[in-house]
Amino acid sequence: MKFAVSYSGGKDGALALHRLISAGHTPIALISTMNAEQHRTWFHGIQLDLLEAVSASLGIPLVVCECVPDEYSQEFERGLIRAKEMGAEACAFGDIDIESHREWDEERCTNAGLGCILPLWKQERAVLVREAIEAGFKAMIKIVQCDKLDESFLGKDLSLRLVEDIAAAGADACGENGEYHTFVHDGPIFKHKIPLVNRGMVDLGTHKVADIALR
Numbered sequence: 001m002k003f004a005v006s007y008s009g010g011k012d013g014a015l016a017l018h019r020l021i022s023a024g025h026t027p028i029a030l031i032s033t034m035n036a037e038q039h040r041t042w043f044h045g046i047q048l049d050l051l052e053a054v055s056a057s058l059g060i061p062l063v064v065c066e067c068v069p070d071e072y073s074q075e076f077e078r079g080l081i082r083a084k085e086m087g088a089e090a091c092a093f094g095d096i097d098i099e100s101h102r103e104w105d106e107e108r109c110t111n112a113g114l115g116c117i118l119p120l121w122k123q124e125r126a127v128l129v130r131e132a133i134e135a136g137f138k139a140m141i142k143i144v145q146c147d148k149l150d151e152s153f154l155g156k157d158l159s160l161r162l163v164e165d166i167a168a169a170g171a172d173a174c175g176e177n178g179e180y181h182t183f184v185h186d187g188p189i190f191k192h193k194i195p196l197v198n199r200g201m202v203d204l205g206t207h208k209v210a211d212i213a214l215r
Helices: 011-020 048-058 069-084 101-110 125-135 160-168
Strands: 001-006 027-036 062-067 089-093 116-119 136-143 180-186 198-205 207-214
Touching: 001 011, 001 069, 011 027, 011 048, 011 089, 011 125, 011 180, 027 069, 048 062, 048 180, 048 207, 062 069, 069 101, 089 101, 101 116, 125 160
Parallel strands: 001 027, 001 089, 027 062, 089 116
Antiparallel strands: 136 180, 136 207, 198 207
């Protein structure tokens, strides 16, 4: 099967992609939504040049959907249609167990005439983050929600010990509720790691962000 994947740069999308590749399926496109005002990915705040570097390392074309909030669903569907024109038969998502997310995924795919695949659906969150780490993915914590985690977690790659620290702080180990977001810069499906420099921390009030860039 040829498939696209909704890819924001984080560990769950990377793990979903890895599982499908390992099962013998062929990735056609990475679909990423960009905030048209900030020119960064929605939710993860990843710059376009970082995503382009990931696309090159993975050897998978990047489909960028730049949009404002009111156009998010519509522009994502346009991205799905572009992926379908490239040969995709379905789109994969890294969602785990939030029902409204699954419904949104399925509706977008139905409207674009594609199948919807959720390789991680209804699996235990802590088991999934452990799988990503043990598979060799290097996932840097890019954003933390300030009422859940402090800035000391920013810029660190996930490890089994760090996941224990996240859970001990009272946050979900997988960050599925938005406690933190990651940027995957190396792993088993990467041809080479993405060279990064951390330029410090940006305080957005409710969230704090590691200001990472290509080295």
